[in-house]
Amino acid sequence: MPQIELDDRQFNLPLDCNLLDGLLAAGVSVPHSCRSGHCQTCLLQSDQPLEQDDPACSNLSPEQHAEGWLLACQCWVSQNLILTSFDPTKSAIPALITGQTRLADDVIELRLQPRGPLRYKAGQHLTLWLDENLGRSYSIASLPEDDELAFHLRLYPQGAFSQRIQRMDNGQTIYLSGVAGVCHYDPDWHDRPLLLLARGTAIGMLHAIARDALKQGHSGGISLIVWQRSEASGYRHQQLTEWAAQHPQVTYLTTDDSQGDQLLRQRGLVARNAMALVCGSPAFVERQRKPLFMSGLARRQVLDEAFLGSH
Ligand SMILES: Cc1cc2nc3c(=O)[nH]c(=O)nc-3n(C[C@H](O)[C@H](O)[C@H](O)COP(=O)(O)OP(=O)(O)OC[C@H]3O[C@@H](n4cnc5c(N)ncnc54)[C@H](O)[C@@H]3O)c2cc1C
Ligand code: FES
Known part of the structure; x- marks a missing residue:
């Protein structure tokens, strides 16, 4: 059974088991959302990059791959791995909440002021993190030259992110990572x-x-x-x-x-x-x-x- 070291904990997971499922079953709280390789909330960093064509890396940028990042939900365990969790409070860009406007009963516009350089195109998506355990993907509804970064968020009654963000005030900090997506103007x-x-x-x-x-x-x-x-x-x-x-x-x-x-x-x-x-x-x-x-x-x-x- 391959041995998985995550931060300072060790686990033996069955060969070919899904890494995210295996870690969750072992009681580790790995952030995740879509489970299909799209949202990048289940990022983990390996001390050795996986093969370029490994499914765990196929939706990541070449830079992310070179740094050893992988998506736990797309990783099938075939070898020993030494992994580190993604900590948005250290590795992502902080952003201040600058406004929330109700657009419909169940939709808000969230506006942010990033506190670091952020390169993006209108229509791409980002992972928004409230803390190291709660991240969700949202698509960018503003242009880089706009004063604020904007998103339209659907509010789900049981939504961990959408319910919590509504209770946050202007001036509070959240974190941004993983600009990605092909839906933008060319x-x-x-x-x-x-x-x-x-x-x-x-x-x-x-x-x-x-x-x-x-x-x-x-x-x-x-x-x-x-x-x-x-x-x-x-x-x-x-x-x-x-x-x-x-x-x-x-x-x-x-x-x-x-x-x-x-x-x-x-x-x-x-x-x-x-x-x-x-x-x-x-x-x-x-x-x-x-x-x-x-x-x-x-x-x-x-x-x-x-x-x-x-x-
Ligand atoms: C690349 C990408 C871009 C996205 N862009 C946007 C965006 O711009 N605006 C936006 O509003 N959402 C967007 N989403 C979807 C958003 O990330 C999810 O809906 C997210 O799960 C909502 O988080 P939550 O914590 O509020 O709800 P969660 O805690 O994740 O879910 C709680 C419950 O709410 C319901 N629910 C949550 N999301 C959905 C859904 N998408 N469809 C049906 N039921 C759902 C389910 O019953 C779920 O069990 C995007 C997703 C991806 C992958
Ligand atoms: S949970 Fe969305 S990419 Fe893994």
């Missing part, structure tokens, strides 16, 4: 139609990507289409309507599950050279892929971000 798309399909809190990041595109001189059409359960469940509708009215190349539409596919077809929104960015719940992202491919978009023309919850 200046190479400057004259191509942009199709931004959002559900729920993905409105924030996709609106930020559209603002970024305009700022970078995008000359093609930009269609922001928001899926909502009902008119009452949407938010920012008035603000987005006014914003779209100020930009002749922007189309802003709302729709729902029963009308969405038809709307894309009828309005001829899926041009052959379009770039489509699809963000929201995993089910929404999965559902939108087929009509986009059926309309002739190639795989490289569709980028997505699924807002995976914790298990």
Whole structure:
């Protein structure tokens, strides 16, 4: 049985067992959320980097791999490991809470002022940590040149992060790590139609990507289409309507599950050279892929971000 040393504790875990599951079963409280390699809350650092193609490293940057980081939820134990926990209070960027605004009954905008250099593009995601045990991924709903870093957060009744952050005050510190994600504007798309399909809190990041595109001189059409359960469940509708009215190349539409596919077809929104960015719940992202491919978009023309919850 491989021996695992984590900080100052030692465990023997069965060969080929999942590292996160094994450590949790041994009573170690390893932070985690999605369990599918996307949120980077289960980061551990090995004294020796794993092979580059190990699944535990496949969603990490080359720099993270070189430093020995791995994702415990994607690691199957095949050898002895000497590991160190990720401590956001030491290794992540502190950020002050500068505001929280209620956007809907169950959605807030959280605004932060990072206290260190943070390089990111609108639409990428970060892990927000309240302490060394509680981190969650959120997508960036602001531009680097904005005064504050912003996120749209869904509040879940049992949500460990979303319930606790609401009780925190301006001026309190949280921690930021792991900027990642392919859903952001690329200046190479400057004259191509942009199709931004959002559900729920993905409105924030996709609106930020559209603002970024305009700022970078995008000359093609930009269609922001928001899926909502009902008119009452949407938010920012008035603000987005006014914003779209100020930009002749922007189309802003709302729709729902029963009308969405038809709307894309009828309005001829899926041009052959379009770039489509699809963000929201995993089910929404999965559902939108087929009509986009059926309309002739190639795989490289569709980028997505699924807002995976914790298990
Ligand atoms: C790359 C990435 C980007 C993300 N960006 C955003 C974002 O911009 N805005 C945002 O609001 N969320 C986003 N998420 C999702 C967010 O990280 C999760 O929803 C997170 O689990 C919420 O944390 P919590 O502590 O409030 O709830 P948790 O304590 O994690 O969950 C408590 C309970 O709430 C319910 N729940 C939590 N999350 C979900 C979910 N996503 N779907 C369905 N039920 C859920 C479940 O019943 C769960 O058992 C993103 C996720 C990923 C992986
Ligand atoms: S990446 Fe491992 S729990 Fe999300």
